[in-house]
Amino acid sequence: MRKSKAVIRSVMKCHAGGEKMKNDFRLRQDICKQTYFLITVATFTFIIGCWILATVSGMVKPMFLPQLSSVFTNIIEGIKDNSLCENAVVSIYRITMGFLVAAALGIPLGILCGSFKKVEAVIGPLCEFIRYMPVPAFVPLVMVWAGIDEVAKIVVVFIGTFFQMALMIADDARSVPEDLLSASYTLGTKRWSTIFKVLIPAMGPRIMLTLRVTIGWAWTYLVVAELVASNSGLGYTILRAQRFFNTDAIFAGILIIGILGLITDRLFAIAIKKMFPWDERSSS
Amino acid sequence: MMEIQPEYDVQQTTGLEESAAKSKIRLCNIDKVYETKKTTFTAIKDVSINIEDNDFVCIIGPSGCGKSTLLHMLAGLDFPTQGEILINNQRVTCPGADRGMVFQTYTLFPWMTVEENIKFGLKLKKMPVDQMNEIVDKYLQSIQLTKFRHSYPRELSGGMKQRVAIARALANQPEVLLMDEPFGALDQHTKSNMQLLLREIWQKERPTIIFVTHDIDEAVFLANKIFVMATHPGTLKQVVNVEMGQNRSLDIKDTMEFINFRKYINQLLYAEHAEE
Numbered sequence: 001m002r003k004s005k006a007v008i009r010s011v012m013k014c015h016a017g018g019e020k021m022k023n024d025f026r027l028r029q030d031i032c033k034q035t036y037f038l039i040t041v042a043t044f045t046f047i048i049g050c051w052i053l054a055t056v057s058g059m060v061k062p063m064f065l066p067q068l069s070s071v072f073t074n075i076i077e078g079i080k081d082n083s084l085c086e087n088a089v090v091s092i093y094r095i096t097m098g099f100l101v102a103a104a105l106g107i108p109l110g111i112l113c114g115s116f117k118k119v120e121a122v123i124g125p126l127c128e129f130i131r132y133m134p135v136p137a138f139v140p141l142v143m144v145w146a147g148i149d150e151v152a153k154i155v156v157v158f159i160g161t162f163f164q165m166a167l168m169i170a171d172d173a174r175s176v177p178e179d180l181l182s183a184s185y186t187l188g189t190k191r192w193s194t195i196f197k198v199l200i201p202a203m204g205p206r207i208m209l210t211l212r213v214t215i216g217w218a219w220t221y222l223v224v225a226e227l228v229a230s231n232s233g234l235g236y237t238i239l240r241a242q243r244f245f246n247t248d249a250i251f252a253g254i255l256i257i258g259i260l261g262l263i264t265d266r267l268f269a270i271a272i273k274k275m276f277p278w279d280e281r282s283s284s
Numbered sequence: 285m286m287e288i289q290p291e292y293d294v295q296q297t298t299g300l301e302e303s304a305a306k307s308k309i310r311l312c313n314i315d316k317v318y319e320t321k322k323t324t325f326t327a328i329k330d331v332s333i334n335i336e337d338n339d340f341v342c343i344i345g346p347s348g349c350g351k352s353t354l355l356h357m358l359a360g361l362d363f364p365t366q367g368e369i370l371i372n373n374q375r376v377t378c379p380g381a382d383r384g385m386v387f388q389t390y391t392l393f394p395w396m397t398v399e400e401n402i403k404f405g406l407k408l409k410k411m412p413v414d415q416m417n418e419i420v421d422k423y424l425q426s427i428q429l430t431k432f433r434h435s436y437p438r439e440l441s442g443g444m445k446q447r448v449a450i451a452r453a454l455a456n457q458p459e460v461l462l463m464d465e466p467f468g469a470l471d472q473h474t475k476s477n478m479q480l481l482l483r484e485i486w487q488k489e490r491p492t493i494i495f496v497t498h499d500i501d502e503a504v505f506l507a508n509k510i511f512v513m514a515t516h517p518g519t520l521k522q523v524v525n526v527e528m529g530q531n532r533s534l535d536i537k538d539t540m541e542f543i544n545f546r547k548y549i550n551q552l553l554y555a556e557h558a559e560e
Contacts, residue, residue: 182361183391187405187456188381201395278395278436
């Protein structure tokens, strides 16, 4: 109680006077951390509040929007019979594998693509072309190519992330300032030592940022991947629930994926800060 | 424009062959032509420059005269369309550790501390650790940044960053130090201090320095010899020997001598605009 009072008081201090209030809406004006946090909490509270209001009052039928409590009951049931945990582990495994393979191929390929025009000529247009192809349309083909076991799901996640990732990494490589590479040459590096000693360390933070963005997409393609003759995984539970119009189970699955995605994103954010303390942008 | 020429040394084209063969650095009849589909644009036309060992020279000229391009060619980062560049009678074909360079933009490696930055070139040469530390200590002292040994570039001011960049280039003991408007982004006060520091380092160690700038004050203060360039196309207009003694303090900027040199070079640069 006392703590929350202290928070409120310091927030009040942040906002001393209307003049200050006005300043908060100057472009890119920083606000204090507590204010930021409070606004975020308020937003979530508001949305959840609206949800509860709409469902409890009976304005929206449970078939369209389930009650929050029944979604939670669904999640708790899942935890109790261990099915939620199992499905989550299976899904995390699929995402991790698909993502790791995509990164293991996409990062080196992207770096080559961003460094050598001839490699770019081979890979660039091809990736641009393929990345616009609808991933779900590949699903039947993947079944033909890779069967119906785990590999198939990993392949779908891979297709969904690899091509975008390679292009983004290539862009990261191009964004390293020319003068930094020139400076390296005048200090004695040759072509490959410039790539390994300067280009790659310089683009380190950007590589991690690209991975952070693409792993978000991997979560999206998970649901697509689990369309492939699946009988486990979070995406599968959503699909099964859809078949029976089990709205609360659909929401439970979506919420869990959202939370797992959020956790991965935070982990990446923390890792980036820890890995690159020298980065100009990661200041304060 | 014509009447101001004779009183100063103008590099003679006659007898160039014999004297030039001895010069450490020689740019011989450099042309740089950019070709697009419709037009050909001559950026640099027939520029020949000879630079002696241990000299401190400035190349000055209006923007677009190709002075920076010349420097990049010396570094091996750019190539002449015609003509050749020789250092110790060796043709320049690619960049190398024998030609250190300091850029206008900040080019310290941000993931390395000040110390690691200075060591970068030495590590590539696989120098023994003791010797490496000795050199780092020496240069940290001469750029007055010993305290910042373990700092990252993001913690340094612009002037400090450029000081480390100079130390990093010099630690490599290059044949020549190329400087491309390295103080261009600094405020006036920091700039003056950097000029003084650089001149002092030169006094002590006598590295060969080629310094590109468009700042007349800077050129007169730093250089023993100034190559004045003209634009459209970039040509060498005149060579001015700055005879103001070797030991220079910032005070000389107020002397009559200095002001006269400044006026003279200003005239050389300005005369071209009057022509147009």
